[in-house]
Amino acid sequence: MNLSVTTSSIKTVPKLSYDVLIENEPDGRVSTTVLGLADIKSSGATKEKALEKLIQLLQERKPEIGTLEIEPPQTEHP
Numbered sequence: 631m632n633l634s635v636t637t638s639s640i641k642t643v644p645k646l647s648y649d650v651l652i653e654n655e656p657d658g659r660v661s662t663t664v665l666g667l668a669d670i671k672s673s674g675a676t677k678e679k680a681l682e683k684l685i686q687l688l689q690e691r692k693p694e695i696g697t698l699e700i701e702p703p704q705t706e707h708p
Contacts, residue, residue, distance in 0.1 A: 671684075
């Protein structure tokens with residue numbers, strides 16, 4: 631199986647968007663979780679504070695966007 635990963639060498643960074651679960655806690659605080667990345671969570675006294683912390687956590691990860699290309703395996707019979 632042939633496998634290649636390409637990354638962009640463009641200097642401008644595309645914006646990343648995430649779906650975020652925002653919940654009001656019984657104690658009045660607000661918790662936020664990035665859907666699909668359950669380990670990225672934060673909480674704060676307000677929604678804005680919780681989201682600020684969440685953004686900070688995401689920025690610390692330094693995500694990279696790449697494309698994964700996989701060639702299908704060759705079969706004996708086309």
